[in-house]
Amino acid sequence: MPSTATLDEALAPLRADPRRAAVLLDIDGTLAPIVRHADDAHVPEPTRLPLIAIAKRYGLVACVSGRRAATARRIVSLGSITYVGNHGTEILRGGQTHPEVDPEVAAWGRRVRDFAAGEEHRDDLHRLRIRPEDKEVIVGYHWRGAPDEAAAKEGVRALAQRAEAAGFATHWGRKVLEVRPPVDLHKGKGIDRLLLGVEVDVALYVGDDRTDIDAFAALRTAVADGRLREAVCLGVRSDETPPELEEAADLLVDGPLGVRAVLERLAA
Numbered sequence: 001m002p003s004t005a006t007l008d009e010a011l012a013p014l015r016a017d018p019r020r021a022a023v024l025l026d027i028d029g030t031l032a033p034i035v036r037h038a039d040d041a042h043v044p045e046p047t048r049l050p051l052i053a054i055a056k057r058y059g060l061v062a063c064v065s066g067r068r069a070a071t072a073r074r075i076v077s078l079g080s081i082t083y084v085g086n087h088g089t090e091i092l093r094g095g096q097t098h099p100e101v102d103p104e105v106a107a108w109g110r111r112v113r114d115f116a117a118g119e120e121h122r123d124d125l126h127r128l129r130i131r132p133e134d135k136e137v138i139v140g141y142h143w144r145g146a147p148d149e150a151a152a153k154e155g156v157r158a159l160a161q162r163a164e165a166a167g168f169a170t171h172w173g174r175k176v177l178e179v180r181p182p183v184d185l186h187k188g189k190g191i192d193r194l195l196l197g198v199e200v201d202v203a204l205y206v207g208d209d210r211t212d213i214d215a216f217a218a219l220r221t222a223v224a225d226g227r228l229r230e231a232v233c234l235g236v237r238s239d240e241t242p243p244e245l246e247e248a249a250d251l252l253v254d255g256p257l258g259v260r261a262v263l264e265r266l267a268a
């Protein structure tokens with residue numbers, strides 16, 4: 001964990017003028033501790049409290065997640081902020097009931113669901129306790145906590161090959177494989193859309209996984225082309241941290257507790 005002085009130095013540009021600052025946060029592994037079953041994830045109250053204070057004080061506060069935007073809102077349980085869901089393809093703004101969905105991605109929903117329905121009939125998924133997660137235009141296959149995780153991962157590898165042969169894109173996360181539409185989708189694109197027309201000078205992004213590296217890149221590009229003055233990219237360390245994330249981050253904090261400390265400094 002960086003010292004308080006190092007953290008304060010990194011956060012100083014945001015704290016100097018909160019109204020002109022954006023706070024962008026990943027959810028699973030960042031705000032919400034990783035748990036065995038995706039449905040059980042939640043943001044602990046001592047993390048929500050500084051987040052509520054930040055939402056009132058900072059110019060833009062958003063969660064940028066691989067979850068569906070509506071699921072992300074349920075997990076964080078804060079209706080006033082924006083949720084960028086399904087890895088950048090949905091935006092659910094504070095107070096809205098329906099997300100804006102990338103039409104190119106939405107057009108693939110039926111084909112992704114048909115693929116998932118075909119997989120449902122396979123005995124090996126049930127035998128290996130691989131759990132599908134339906135995200136409408138993306139389907140995740142989880143093996144965390146399967147009786148034999150190594151065998152389950154092998155089963156998921158075979159599934160990935162079938163998905164790619166059928167023309168889908170695949171993406172590996174933390175003990176999850178996602179089958180996605182074969183279109184250019186990532187958190188960075190969602191952040192670009194989110195920043196459109198928003199008057200902020202500085203942005204912070206905090207995330208724990210490969211998919212968050214695209215978010216870091218989007219902020220750095222925004223600095224390079226003058227849309228932002230400064231970007232702060234924080235990585236969240238765990239025993240599953242991808243080395244690429246460690247390399248890409250400006251600074252690393254330890255797990256969701258380290259993230260809570262960041263939020264407390266921002267809210268102070």
Ligand SMILES: O=P(O)(O)OC[C@H]1O[C@H](O[C@H]2O[C@H](CO)[C@@H](O)[C@H](O)[C@H]2O)[C@H](O)[C@@H](O)[C@@H]1O
Nearest residue numbers: 027028034035036038041065066144174175176
């Ligand atoms: O971008 P995020 O908000 O970090 O979402 C990434 C994925 O998070 C969820 O899966 C992860 O968290 C689960 C709950 O702790 C855990 O069981 C699983 O092993 C992790 O991969 C979520 O289920 C996915 O849909 C998200 O893409």
